[in-house]
Amino acid sequence: MSPSNILTILIVIPLLGLIPLVVFWRSRRAAYQVAIVTTAVEFVASLVMLARFKVGEAGFQMVESAPWLPSFGIRYELGVDGISVLLVVMTTLLTLISVVYSSGGAIKERVSEFVAAFLLLEVGMVGVFLALDLFLFYIFFELMLIPMYLIIGIWGGQRRVYATLKFVLFTLAGSLLMLVGIIAVYIASGAPGDRTLSLPLLIERRASFALEFQVWVFLAFALAFGIKMPMVPVHTWLPDAHVEAPTAGSIILAGVLLKAGGYGFLRFALPLFPYGTQFWLPVLIFLSVVAIVYGAIVSAVQKDLKKLVAYSSVAHMGFVTLGIFVLDLQGGVGATLQMLNHGIVTGALFLLVGIQYEKTHRRLIADLGGLANRWPLYTVFFGVFTLASLGLPGLNGFVGEFLVLLGAFSFNPPTGPGGLFWGPVAAIGVILAAVYLLWMFQRVMFGTVREAYRALPDLSPLEVACAVPLLALTVVMGVFPQPFIAIIEPSVARVIALATGGAVAIR
Amino acid sequence: MSNVLAVMPEIVVTVVATLVLLVDTMLPRRAERGWLALLTVAGLLVALVSGPFVTVPGTAFNGFVQIDTFTTFSRVVFIVLAIFAVLVAPGYLARHDIPAGEYYAIVLFSTVGAMTIALSNDLITLFLGIELMSIPVYALAGMQRHDRYSNEAALKYFLLGAFSSSLLLYGFAWLYGVTGTTEFGPIAAAVARTGLADGPTLIALALVTAGLSFKAAVVPFHQWTPDAYDGAPTPATAFMSVAPKAAAFAAILRLMVGGLGPLGTDWGIAFAVLAAVTMTLGNVVALAQTNVKRMLAYSSVAHTGYILAAVAAYRAGDSAGAAVLFYVIAYGLMNLGAFACLLYFDIEGTRGATLMELNGFARQEPLGALTFAIFLISLTGIPPTVGFVAKVFVIQPVLDAGLTWLAVIIALNAVLAAFYYLRVVVHLYMHETDERSAPIISERMLNVSLGVSALAVVVLGVLPDGLYAWALQAAAPLVLR
Numbered sequence: 009m010s011p012s013n014i015l016t017i018l019i020v021i022p023l024l025g026l027i028p029l030v031v032f033w034r035s036r037r038a039a040y041q042v043a044i045v046t047t048a049v050e051f052v053a054s055l056v057m058l059a060r061f062k063v064g065e066a067g068f069q070m071v072e073s074a075p076w077l078p079s080f081g082i083r084y085e086l087g088v089d090g091i092s093v094l095l096v097v098m099t100t101l102l103t104l105i106s107v108v109y110s111s112g113g114a115i116k117e118r119v120s121e122f123v124a125a126f127l128l129l130e131v132g133m134v135g136v137f138l139a140l141d142l143f144l145f146y147i148f149f150e151l152m153l154i155p156m157y158l159i160i161g162i163w164g165g166q167r168r169v170y171a172t173l174k175f176v177l178f179t180l181a182g183s184l185l186m187l188v189g190i191i192a193v194y195i196a197s198g199a200p201g202d203r204t205l206s207l208p209l210l211i212e213r214r215a216s217f218a219l220e221f222q223v224w225v226f227l228a229f230a231l232a233f234g235i236k237m238p239m240v241p242v243h244t245w246l247p248d249a250h251v252e253a254p255t256a257g258s259i260i261l262a263g264v265l266l267k268a269g270g271y272g273f274l275r276f277a278l279p280l281f282p283y284g285t286q287f288w289l290p291v292l293i294f295l296s297v298v299a300i301v302y303g304a305i306v307s308a309v310q311k312d313l314k315k316l317v318a319y320s321s322v323a324h325m326g327f328v329t330l331g332i333f334v335l336d337l338q339g340g341v342g343a344t345l346q347m348l349n350h351g352i353v354t355g356a357l358f359l360l361v362g363i364q365y366e367k368t369h370r371r372l373i374a375d376l377g378g379l380a381n382r383w384p385l386y387t388v389f390f391g392v393f394t395l396a397s398l399g400l401p402g403l404n405g406f407v408g409e410f411l412v413l414l415g416a417f418s419f420n421p422p423t424g425p426g427g428l429f430w431g432p433v434a435a436i437g438v439i440l441a442a443v444y445l446l447w448m449f450q451r452v453m454f455g456t457v458r459e460a461y462r463a464l465p466d467l468s469p470l471e472v473a474c475a476v477p478l479l480a481l482t483v484v485m486g487v488f489p490q491p492f493i494a495i496i497e498p499s500v501a502r503v504i505a506l507a508t509g510g511a512v513a514i515r
Numbered sequence: 516m517s518n519v520l521a522v523m524p525e526i527v528v529t530v531v532a533t534l535v536l537l538v539d540t541m542l543p544r545r546a547e548r549g550w551l552a553l554l555t556v557a558g559l560l561v562a563l564v565s566g567p568f569v570t571v572p573g574t575a576f577n578g579f580v581q582i583d584t585f586t587t588f589s590r591v592v593f594i595v596l597a598i599f600a601v602l603v604a605p606g607y608l609a610r611h612d613i614p615a616g617e618y619y620a621i622v623l624f625s626t627v628g629a630m631t632i633a634l635s636n637d638l639i640t641l642f643l644g645i646e647l648m649s650i651p652v653y654a655l656a657g658m659q660r661h662d663r664y665s666n667e668a669a670l671k672y673f674l675l676g677a678f679s680s681s682l683l684l685y686g687f688a689w690l691y692g693v694t695g696t697t698e699f700g701p702i703a704a705a706v707a708r709t710g711l712a713d714g715p716t717l718i719a720l721a722l723v724t725a726g727l728s729f730k731a732a733v734v735p736f737h738q739w740t741p742d743a744y745d746g747a748p749t750p751a752t753a754f755m756s757v758a759p760k761a762a763a764f765a766a767i768l769r770l771m772v773g774g775l776g777p778l779g780t781d782w783g784i785a786f787a788v789l790a791a792v793t794m795t796l797g798n799v800v801a802l803a804q805t806n807v808k809r810m811l812a813y814s815s816v817a818h819t820g821y822i823l824a825a826v827a828a829y830r831a832g833d834s835a836g837a838a839v840l841f842y843v844i845a846y847g848l849m850n851l852g853a854f855a856c857l858l859y860f861d862i863e864g865t866r867g868a869t870l871m872e873l874n875g876f877a878r879q880e881p882l883g884a885l886t887f888a889i890f891l892i893s894l895t896g897i898p899p900t901v902g903f904v905a906k907v908f909v910i911q912p913v914l915d916a917g918l919t920w921l922a923v924i925i926a927l928n929a930v931l932a933a934f935y936y937l938r939v940v941v942h943l944y945m946h947e948t949d950e951r952s953a954p955i956i957s958e959r960m961l962n963v964s965l966g967v968s969a970l971a972v973v974v975l976g977v978l979p980d981g982l983y984a985w986a987l988q989a990a991a992p993l994v995l996r
Contacts (some may be wrong), residue, residue: 059892079984080908121881143907147898154892157937161945169941173934178898180933184926191910200832200915 013072014057015138016250017085018096021500027182029123036119040111043123050130053500054100060094063491066498068140068208071095076144077452081194081203090150091274092137092346094466094492095267095499098351098476099133099404102263105158108201109359112256112365112470116162122163123330128220129155135265137271142190142205145276146183149232151177152265156257162316164252169455171245178245182235187513189228193280196221200385211279211506218310219283229277231294236269237325239292240299248316251371253364258314262321265353270328274500287333287508290424292333296495299435301325304440308447313364313371316448317357322352330434331412335508336429339415340500341493346408348492349485353396356478360390363471369466372450378457385464387453396482398436398445409438521575521582524562526629530971531558532568534625540614548615552960554599555593555619559626561593574636578698581636588840588989589633589765593758596847596955597626598753602964603855606956607750610861613658621950622754625651629762635769638697647731648762649676652755656747668746675729675739683726683914689719698775704994707759707777720775724782731763733823734793737816744812749861750810753854757816764822764843768836772829772993779829779994783916786827791924794820798931807868810935811853814894817932818846823907824913824921829994831912836990838908841983845905845975849893852968856887859955873939880955883962884943887968893972895936896929901975908983 025046031040059156062069066089076084088096107126115122126420128151136147153176197213199205204210218227235242248259278285303323310316311393324346331343364379364386380387396403399410416434419427467475485492519526542548570582600622608615628648635641646681657669666894690695694705711717729736744752758799765771771782797817802809825838859880859893878886893902906929975982 077980077983079980080911107553118878121877147903150898150903154897157940158944161941172945173937173941176937177930177934181927181930184929186924187907188914188919188922188926191907191914192919193750194911195914200834236774251808 014053014060015070015072015088017191018050018053018057018134018138019086022046022130025127026124029120029127033120034284035329036116039123040081040107043107043110044104046127046311047100047107047130047233050134051097051104052447054134055096056453058093058097061088061495063391063495064498066090066502071140073140073206076141079330079337081126081201081205082375083141083206084144085206086138086144087140088138089502090496091503092271094344094348095137095271097133098348099130099137099264101121101477102131102259102351103130103478105355106154106259106329108470109362109474110254110256112243112468114362122144122159125155129159129260133260133268136268139208139405141274142193142207142210144325145191146187149272150183153183154231156261156265157256160249160253163254163257166252166372167248168252171248174245174322176250178238178242180455182232182242185228186232189225192221192225192228193217198392207276207279214280214282217281222281222284222451223287226277226281227290229272230288233269233272233277233305234295236272237266237294237327238322239329240302240322241295243299243322246322247315250331250358252319253310255358255365256357258362259355262318262358263351265318265327267351270325270332270343270347273329273332274503278503282507282509285333289333289421290302290333292329293430296326296330296333296439297430299323300330300434300437302343303309304437304444308440308444311372311374313373313376313448313452314358314361315444316373316444317354317361320441321350323441324354324397327412327436328411329433330430331408331415334415334419336415336418337497337501337504338411338418339428340504341496342408342411342413342415344496344500345404345485345489345492346412346444349396349408349482350479352481352485353393354394356389356475356482359474359478360386360393363467373451375458376452377455378453379461380453381457382461385467385472388398389467390478390480391449392479394445394449396486398441402483402486404482404489406486411412413438517571518575518580521571521573521850522568522634522858523569524566524594524941525627527558527562527565528594528623528627528630528888529593531555531562532620532627535616535623535846536620537836539620542616549609549960551615551619551824553625558623559598559601563591566590578789579637579640580634581691581699581779582634583767583992584989585992586626586634588985589761590630590688591869592840592844592847593626593629593633596754596758596761596851597622599848599855599964599968600750600758603753603858603961604750606961607858607861609632609749611659611748612936614747618655618658618751621651621655625649625655625754625758627757629765632762632769632885633765634830636699638690638699638702638770640768641770642684642687644679645762648949649680649730652759655741655751655755658751658763659748662746663895665766665859666746666748666770668743668840670734671739672743679726679729679736682722686719686722686726687691688762689715689722689736696722699769700772701972703776706775712779719775720778720782723770723775723940724785724852727763727767728789731767731823732816732819733974734820736797737793737797737819741809741812743814743897744807746925749808749854749857751820752812753851756812756854757851761813761843761847765837767826768839768993770828771877773995775804776829776994778801782828783829785821787918787921790820790823790827790923792820793817794925794928795824795931798935801935802931805870806936807870807873808854808857809992810939811857813852814935817928818842818850818894820928822846824918825909827883827921828864828916828918831915832991832994833987834908834915835912836993837983837986838905838912841908841915841987842905843980843987844982845893845901845951848902848968849890849902851896852886852890852965852972855961855965856883856890858961859883859887859957861956870939873942874946876942876955880957882966883957887943888963889938889969890970891936891939893976895933897933899973899976901972901979904976952961
């Protein structure tokens with residue numbers, strides 16, 4: 009394992025984990041041991057990658073490139089920059105936490121299959137953030153699909169089959185049109201024999217993309233990423249999938265899979281199609297703000313705790329797209345931070361909701377209440393993550409949303425309403441978030457506890473161990489955001505410059 | 516002598532077929548016939564190897580036969596499909612009391628026909644190949660003599676097949692009348708001179724297109740497909756659904772892209788429309804099926820549409836032909852595999868498997884369910900499987916030829932297809948059996964051949980370059996210049 013191909017190692021480790029898993033297929037304990045060791049090694053490897061990352065550089069680092077499909081001009085090309093490097097670390101951390109939590113008894117049936125699906129899922133997720141060739145990206149993008157389909161469909165709740173098919177069909181509808189878009193880009197990239205899907209090369213050649221072509225291909229990409237995020241009005245798969253998914257599935261779905269959409273916009277759609285971006289900008293800004301306000305309002309009226317957290321994701325992802333499409337450095341950095349924060353905070357919330365459900369077997373908010381009296385430890389964790397989710401200063405959620413709002417206020421389009429309109433509307437979303445989250449917290453935690461829950465235990469050591477790293481990150485990123493911003497900022501600046509047509513050196 | 520050498524693989528397969536029949540008659544009535552399958556496979560392997568060693572590129576039999584990279588490629592495709600079809604059959608044949616020797620011989624004769632199509636350089640050779648390929652398959656569909664569905668399948672397939680053959684032959688006659696020759700090269704030269712200027716050429720083109728569309732099961736010439744596939748014995752269905760279709764596309768490539776290439780602007784748009792209709796109708800009707808065998812039958816109609824889309828994109832050059840060839844191989848592997856997976860459910864008193872009968876299979880037979888799921892995911896076109904790469908290779912020439920609307924229709928169809936393919940996975944993995952679980956048929960030869968082909972589906976999905984490069988070479992000689 010030469011350290012020069014650390015990114016390939018990151019992709020290979022989960023695959024290697026499949027070998028001992030198959031050997032000890034029949035043992036549930038062995039399966040979990042394999043899963044924990046593999047995802048832990050993967051997490052450490054991602055930290056090694058982070059340590060080798062040179063802060064302050066905008067371009068791709070640790071690039072690996074080799075011909076893969078030479079007769080089609082496709083390359084196996086990997087690299088990280090400031091946008092992806094932290095997302096990779098977040099992915100490996102959340103995967104580790106999900107596996108550790110599941111080993112505590114949340115998944116007892118068909119454990120080996122579960123672990124296999126999770127390891128394949130990790131390959132897809134890590135690959136999505138590393139791939140620099142569009143074809144490779146697409147493969148990883150789709151590779152995430154089938155394992156999650158199985159995770160929801162096999163280990164999910166009552167309506168799991170409906171939810172998982174809906175999830176897959178929505179995602180596929182978007183991504184297959186993107187595939188047509190990708191192949192169109194491939195054809196537009198040059199004469200036969202000289203075609204490519206390598207991102208750095210495509211950026212060099214993007215001047216040859218006709219304006220009308222950019223409009224349509226951007227739409228195809230936006231559809232795929234918009235469904236994945238999900239943006240309003242194609243978000244309807246999300247609440248179903250989240251409610252039915254097992255806890256580990258929810259954590260990964262909210263924490264990582266949704267990020268693939270926002271990341272795809274920043275990595276591919278914006279730099280490749282500056283005109284397409286400009287063309288669709290008003291629509292996307294409008295939809296983002298709608299998502300923020302609509303997501304908040306719908307969250308407020310949810311009776312189901314898990315569904316509430318799911319709809320709050322719609323609102324949070326609205327901030328991400330708003331930050332991306334104001335095409336402003338602060339907005340872009342804020343959007344990237346918001347993706348990380350949402351992964352950590354909402355991942356943690358799904359973890360805690362899952363723990364609560366395991367104990368009480370109730371998800372309806374009306375059935376809960378008074379838990380604070382019984383579970384002091386749980387309440388502290390839940391409280392901190394709730395506050396982070398609503399954007400309390402000092403916790404990480406605030407930093408991302410604040411930067412996005414700064415970007416939104418300075419948004420100044422040639423036509424149509426500008427930042428002074430969109431900014432305040434989005435800010436209403438922050439207020440609404442405080443309303444529905446605090447109200448939810450009050451109904452779940454305070455009041456009189458039901459008789460049936462009196463004997464239920466507080467968080468177990470394993471559950472605390474799962475939540476503590478997320479809590480630490482929530483606080484650290486809230487109090488000291490600067491190191492994270494320093495990593496993100498140069499790369500976002502480069503993307504914004506490319507998207508607004510400015511001349512920036514490639515690589 | 517060079518003539519004989521040129522068609523050596525075809526001769527070998529014919530000899531093996533005869534040998535299998537002879538050995539079969541010499542065996543006592545009740546003897547174990549499983550090893551006849553191995554004899555057949557050995558013979559096919561000899562034919563496979565004999566190809567590159569003996570034959571040299573060029574024409575033979577006074578221009579009736581053309582040996583080029585396309586011929587070599589197609590031979591390998593047909594032989595591999597035949598091997599696969601033979602390996603999954605023995606258990607079923609024994610259970611249902613189907614004469615094994617005849618079954619293998621029929622598969623071999625049909626394979627010879629398919630190979631003959633691939634080496635044809637003349638209308639007469641082409642027709643000979645098409646008939647030699649088709650007639651044994653009619654018999655194959657009716658192998659289960661006492662089963663009325665099997666009889667229905669054979670009769671429908673035979674009547675419509677004979678009808679389409681006569682259409683085709685009539686078209687050939689018109690073509691000869693118009694051009695004064697039966698050889699592809701001179702035909703291409705003649706139609707290049709005249710174009711579609713006169714009525715007779717149009718009639719010839721229409722008849723030929725319709726005839727070949729019947730063979731490939733293009734909508735609206737697909738009506739025989741569901742009943743024939745559904746009624747035939749399952750291993751026969753597996754073979755019928757891939758080899759004749761591959762052969763039909765070999766014929767389309769040789770005759771339409773080759774001989775009638777100069778008229779491409781005329782048949783190209785017709786094929787593009789037919790492709791869109793075919794994939795959409797196949798998928799929509801497949802959505803409504805609850806019997807998996809019938810669902811796969813309709814879905815194979817849809818796949819015809821995808822392949823036809825690549826044919827319609829002939830203007831994109833070699834990449835279109837290569838897309839057809841690559842898709843045919845991918846389709847052959849995954850569709851044969853999917854049908855063969857139904858052999859696990861060949862339970863007494865059931866006709867193929869309904870979705871309900873698949874419930875809980877993943878618990879009973881984890882590896883079998885995994886292979887089935889891999890074939891289904893590949894048929895859906897999700898990476899990292901060969902089905903996905905094949906779709907990419909098809910969409911590329913379609914876009915290159917300017918048929919953006921067709922590419923979008925392909926993408927939307929893949930979503931439709933995802934619904935019914937993944938619904939099968941739902942039943943395999945996500946539903947439990949409520950009653951006591953029915954016994955699952957598990958044979959070593961079936962398991963191994965399914966496992967190997969599922970592995971091939973994944974490996975070719977990750978590393979498709981060698982095959983695609985070869986397909987590009989094979990497509991190069993198709994356009995007659």
